Amino acid sequence: xxxxxxxxxxxxxxxxxxxxxxxxxxxxxxxxxxxxxxxxxxxxxxxxxxxxxxxxxxxxxxxxxxxxxxxxxxxxxxxxxxxxxxxxxxxxxxxxxxxxxxxxxxxxxxxxxxxxxxxxxxxxxxxxxxxxxxxxxxxxxxxxxxxxxxxxxxxxxxxxxxxxxxxxxxxxxxxxxxxxxxxx
Numbered sequence: 692x693x694x695x696x697x698x699x700x701x702x703x704x705x706x707x708x709x710x711x712x713x714x715x716x717x718x719x720x721x722x723x724x725x726x727x728x729x730x731x732x733x734x735x736x737x738x739x740x741x742x743x744x745x746x747x748x749x750x751x752x753x754x755x756x757x758x759x760x761x762x763x764x765x766x767x768x769x770x771x772x773x774x775x776x777x778x779x780x781x782x783x784x785x786x787x788x789x790x791x792x793x794x795x796x797x798x799x800x801x802x803x804x805x806x807x808x809x810x811x812x813x814x815x816x817x818x819x820x821x822x823x824x825x826x827x828x829x830x831x832x833x834x835x836x837x838x839x840x841x842x843x844x845x846x847x848x849x850x851x852x853x854x855x856x857x858x859x860x861x862x863x864x865x866x867x868x869x870x871x872x873x874x875x
Contacts, residue, residue: 692832694753694834694842695827701745702819707866708736709812716805716812729872730794732865734755737783737811740862744854746776749822752845753830760833775818782811 712733715725754769765771789804834842850859 692843693831693836693839694846695830695839697846698745698748698753698842699823699827701740702823704863704866705741705745705815705819707870708733708741709815710807711869711873712812716808718873719801720805723800723824726872729869730793732869734783734787734790736862736866737786737853739858740781741815742776742780744850744859746779747853748846748849750776751849752842756838756842757830758835762829762833768821769830772818772822772826775814775821779811779814779818782807782814786811 703780712718715729718725749772754773755762758764762769765772785807786804789807793801793804830839
């Protein structure tokens, strides 16, 4: 399997989380309850799976390989993806700050929380589309099968070092449980 296929598969998990986030946000806006544990799980998934795992694979492994193949980091698709990763991290921090007070009698407004969630959803949807339709096809044209195989091994090593053994599977199980709760 190509390294880009690995990243595309991870996008499927992110898209499922996007659906869950939309459902939770709808409930919050309608004044219905959302279990705090699931909101915390959402943040954990975004921080660990999306940012520390998926984006790290791109930033530390795929993008340097593309640069080695002649793709400029500045002004092109790599630079745009990096800028969106930075913006995504800011949205995660904003969602997390809004969550700290949400439901605890704090000053945070449910609309503030859901606005940040929707802004991040919009960013992720556009980001995934750009990667799937532009960046990954570019990588598939420029990177040989051997290079892609090597990238996949590096992905596995990075994932083990950053998130640890079993965390990826744990996050997928959590995603299934949240899906069963919010997407029925």
